[in-house]
Amino acid sequence: MDRNELLKFVAPCSLLCYTCTACKDGPVVESAKSLMLYLEGYNDYKEVTLPEQFRWMLSDLEIFMDKLESFASRNCNGCRAGPSASAGCVVGCVVPDCTKAHNVDFCAECSEFPCQYAHAFLSSQNRPLAKDWEQGSLQLRELGLEAYFEKNKCISHHISYKKG
16 A cells, blocks of 8 residues: 555544544445445345244344444545544544644654644543554554554554553
């Protein structure tokens, strides 16, 4: 994958837009679209063929299809696309403008990282986000963009919430 495509999938703060449930080209949205294709017409078929005692499954499937539709229609382009295209993960985030002002693609590339400016803002949003930013940026700096993406492309970009 070339750098420009990777920039679309890795935010300036190091979070992986690719794994976000809102990323229009990410695996969650693509998987939801794929599942919808496989399940298309299933309800109609089952309504005719399903024995009466199992008809309750139709309402479950209908709820599931509604949820899939919700995921399939998400279309976030990430914070690099600009505020008009997407609010990004955190509305009003200072990181995209800060990296532009410092002429870098990521906080990890900035000579001032870890800076108090980004840390204070991200901490004011929530502590796990600030932790993800710092740990992700350190890992990005150590591994480089391509290896960082490869290592993390199958992990939720909010993984520290699971770790506590």
